[in-house]
Amino acid sequence: MARVEMLKKIRMVGLGLIVIGVIFGLLLFSAEPMSNTFKTYLYVGTFFVEIGSLFYFAYEVFVPEFWRGEWAPSPDQPYPPE
Amino acid sequence: MSTEEKKGFLYDWEDQRVPETATRPWWDIAYVQLGLFTSGFMLMTGGLLVGSGWPWYHILAWLVVGNLIILGLYVAIGHIGVKERLPTAFIAEVIFGKYGAKVFNIVLVGTIMAWAALGIHQLALAITDLTGVSIYVTAWIAALLVWLSSSAGYKTISILSKLAIPWFVTILFIVELYYGFKLGWNFWGQKAPYGGVFNTFWDGVTFVVGLNIVASFLQANSSRYAKSTKDFIKASTFSVFFGMILLTFLSCTLAAYALTPENSFADPFLIATRTMGVVGGIMAWILIWTTADNDFWHLSLSMVELYPKVRRWIYDTILVIFSIIVIYAGVLYRYTDFATTLSILWPAIPGIFIAHYYILPKIGVDIYVIKKRNLPVNALAIISWIVGAVVAYFVKSYALPLPELAALVAALVVYAIGMMVYKGK
Helix, strand or coil, X not given: CCHHHHHHHHHHHHHHHHHHHHHHHHXXXXXXXXXXXXXXXXXXXXXXXXXXXXHHCCXXXXXXXXXXXXXXXXXXXXXXXX | CCHHHHCCCCCCCCCCCCCHHHCECHHHHHHHHHHXXXXXXXXXXXXXXXXXXXXXXXXXXXXXXXXHHHHHHXXXXXXXXXXXXXXXXXXXXXXXXXXXXXXXXXXXXXXXXXXXXXXXXXXXXXHHHHHCCCHHXXXXXXXXXXXXHHCCCHHHHHHHHHHHHHHHHHHHHHHHHHHHHHCCCXXXXXXXXXCXXXXXXXXXXXXXXXXXXXXXXXXXHHHCCECXXXXXXXXXXXXXXXXXXXXXXXXXXXXXXXXXXXXXXXXXXXXXHHHHHHHHHHHHHHHHHHHHHHHHHHHHHHHHHXXXXXXXXXXXXXXXXXXXXXXXXXXXXXXXXXXXXXXXXXXXXXXXXXXXXXXXXXXXXXXXXXXXXXXXXXXXXXXXXXXXXXXXXXXXHCCCCCHHHHHHHHXXXXXXXHHHHHHCC
């Protein structure tokens, strides 16, 4: 699979994880403040949003050219050259 | 040193214009801005506002009015950064002259260094609170974290922001709404010991404007990475409305739930842990961290202007280590002194920047006149700065509303008139 396609897939997975995290966040409304259920929803929601953010927003960390200072996501070139 | 030699991960376009290929999407810049605004102080502000005895609609009005003023300033200064593609430290050379800019940057490093060290100290205290490890150890851990995210300038600051901000705008936002509904939204209007004292409506607006006006003249540091002014307006509007209005307004719910009349101080760490447990504690760390790394980034850019032969990341490393010494000197306990000094010294600067870039062309003065006439110091800019600071001091001393804006307008008027006279010489 081409690298850009792979990055696009990583980002889509990230977006999915953020959505799952937000759903866990919304489940908070069914729990009492600071109860074990509340903490579980909060911690799991946080975990999914964080991993999802890494994949969806901070995807440049998976690109070697970024660490070499040769490329960073820009409006004109959101993905590195193949 | 050629551009090619300077390129590399740690290079932050600190002494050259950011090229078109290195610009970032608008949401990336919005996250960096939100990292700067959404600090531990946001949670504290929730306590100050909700315990002030004022109803919710007044508090919301303070946040909207105050932040619209701030947004206007951010866009005005940000546009200068987009146009010049240089950091504030170097734009200062256009206004203050080559040596005048050094005065500007020395004062900036001298005053904001204490503020930046305060950020590391707060982060160290938050880590100590959660782990019980001695502050003498956590100070180094905090310094290492801040160094990691500021070492490559925009690149690393952006990574931390992109990990932290989505968490704030989703989970923190939901938690704030959650506590609002749990409390039935009827907690405003109570006077509590941890609340702020706002005698009039304009005292509230003054407080909100004072929160972030100092950051306005530093906006060029991130806006130089924006592809266009339109992108920067989108970024600023999103970050100001979501971070400084919505999240800050709703942080009142967390404070109202967490604090009791026995709490005389709206401790952000206490608010976070009482409403979110360990995750709240970690959130408080990250809120502080994303602000502190921005401070060191801005400082290191000024150091490059002072002596450009040393790379920015090396200055960043030295400043972070130096902050440990400042922390051991007990900086946190001088918090109010620093906040007052900053709010007197800096509000004049956006006024001078705005006058230089927006008013001078209207009165027929070339904005690069100082450079073209080879003037080492633009005395008019320095005088306007002093006038602005004096105005801020007296307006504050007499407890009149909006001292920062008064200083800004005074500096703007003095500078514009001075330059108009100078034009004819």
